[in-house]
Amino acid sequence: MGQEAQPNPIATKRVVYTMPGMDGVTVRRDQEFLTTDSGPLTMDLYHPPDFESGSRLPAVVVVSGYPDPGFQKVVGCQFKDMGWTVSWGRLVAASGLAAIAYTNRDPVSEVRALLQYVRKNAKSLGIDENRLAVLACSGHVPVALSFLMHEARDVKCAVLCYGYMLDLDGFTGVADAAKMIGFVNAGAGTSVEDLPHDLPLFIVRAGQDELPHLNESIDRFLVKALAHNLPVTLVNHHVAPHAFDLLHDSDTSRDIVRSMLEFMRFHLLM
Numbered sequence: 001m002g003q004e005a006q007p008n009p010i011a012t013k014r015v016v017y018t019m020p021g022m023d024g025v026t027v028r029r030d031q032e033f034l035t036t037d038s039g040p041l042t043m044d045l046y047h048p049p050d051f052e053s054g055s056r057l058p059a060v061v062v063v064s065g066y067p068d069p070g071f072q073k074v075v076g077c078q079f080k081d082m083g084w085t086v087s088w089g090r091l092v093a094a095s096g097l098a099a100i101a102y103t104n105r106d107p108v109s110e111v112r113a114l115l116q117y118v119r120k121n122a123k124s125l126g127i128d129e130n131r132l133a134v135l136a137c138s139g140h141v142p143v144a145l146s147f148l149m150h151e152a153r154d155v156k157c158a159v160l161c162y163g164y165m166l167d168l169d170g171f172t173g174v175a176d177a178a179k180m181i182g183f184v185n186a187g188a189g190t191s192v193e194d195l196p197h198d199l200p201l202f203i204v205r206a207g208q209d210e211l212p213h214l215n216e217s218i219d220r221f222l223v224k225a226l227a228h229n230l231p232v233t234l235v236n237h238h239v240a241p242h243a244f245d246l247l248h249d250s251d252t253s254r255d256i257v258r259s260m261l262e263f264m265r266f267h268l269l270m
Helices: 068-075 083-094 107-120 141-154 173-181 214-227 251-269
Strands: 026-036 039-047 057-062 098-102 127-138 155-163 201-206 232-237
Touching: 026 107, 039 083, 039 107, 057 083, 057 107, 057 251, 083 098, 083 127, 083 251, 098 107, 107 127, 107 141, 127 141, 127 251, 141 155, 155 214, 155 251, 173 214, 201 214, 201 251, 214 232, 232 251
Parallel strands: 057 098, 057 127, 127 155, 155 201, 201 232
Antiparallel strands: 026 039, 039 098
16 A cells, blocks of 8 residues: 555444345445545445435435545545445435545535535435435544534534534643544634534434543533533443444444434434
């Protein structure tokens, strides 16, 4: 792989929950959505096995919070090609929805460019551009939160799983982690009040998360969210480590993944 790192073992791990239909999902890979001076950016589009040409489905955007060049040096692949991303794309599609994963170099501007492309080409993509959801985990969550603050008009819900949230009340843990780990702290300088007040959020907390200050950021966020009476659902997997959906093979982990999928289905298909 030249100067790139050998694949990190985490790159190939799949979500511990599976469901019928995952193997029959159709995937349109590497469809260009933006041309840049450094080359094209592409998306992978997942559709259910029984998807009929000409129909349009609600879609889940799997948000990336790391620039792919740096991510690939550490992990050994682009984010959209990770086992986590691929298996979540297949789970979403097997649940009867579409899923979108994509490449990026500038996470904040390019997720917005992706959305513009999806809106413009929704019919040919087989997507209902008026019914979207956001799925993000870990260091990808700050970009997802920023996206929700600015582009939420077509987004019906968001699932944020074991993720860094916002620096609130003078807390700097998210900014410190961004410098250490390399994700984009897109929520810097914002607050819970900047989020849509009617957007349902499903937040998953891993009780034994080992990443520094991550759970503190979730806890502070929840206090503020409840104070503003936001529609928040919290699941606390109290014995789980970070990335439990890959690393904690248990009935509880599988049940939480299933709940995440059902939450998105409920808000996109209601």
